[in-house]
Amino acid sequence: MKILFFTTILFIGISCKAQNYPLTTTESVPQGSYITDTQNELPAFEGNWMGTWKGKTFLINFKKMVHEYDDHYKSYRDYLIGKFQVKDTSGNILFDNLNVSDSNAKIEGGKIFPTGKYVLTYVDSDLCLKSGRIFIEFTNSTKSEMKFKFMETSQLIDKDCFYHGKPADQRPEPLPKEIILTKQ
Secondary structure (H helix, E strand, O other): OHHHHHHHHHHHHHHOOOOEEEOOOOOOOOOOOEEEOOOOOHHHHOEEEEEEEOOEEEEEEEEEEEEEEEOOOOEEEEEEEEEEEEEOOOOOEEEEOOOOOHHHOOEEEEEEOOOOOEEEEEEEHHHOOEEEEEEEEEOOOOOOEEEEEEEEOOOOOOOOOOOOOOOHHHOOOOOOOEEEEEEO
16 A cells, blocks of 8 residues: 555656756746756856957856746746956956856846857846847857857936936946857
8 A cells, every 4th residue: 555655646746747848949838847958058158258349358157057946937947147257458347247146147048049049138237227138159160159249228227327317438338249259
């Protein structure tokens, strides 16, 4: 009788397991599902990447987060987070969030397309909620170089924002609009 009871419990536990979906899933998934890196695509993006733009050095570190719960979609998922640092030509640090906790990363992954392009979101509470989408994709077969493209979303700058009323060319520019990054 005990064996039948434990077998039944085991069977119920296995059948209640959340369904897994690949990162390229486009349709909505049931609550409690797991959008997982079934093709092991995210590790190639992990690590430090560097490039220069407008005389500035841009360093970004991508890290894979596994089986994290997403409150918005009520499901679990694998994704990348990004933390970055920007220095001017003199080596002065202009922006730096490399040491923030993973849960406070300003760049968070979203979806990978069948073409291999990965989209992330950027939201910066330190810069009056400056935000946008980032698209990254490899530019060579060795995956040692990637194209990084930032598309800023329109931003409502209220009077409490420290750069309210300043022309666009005097506002902070924490991310390059487009850059080629090399794996370090």
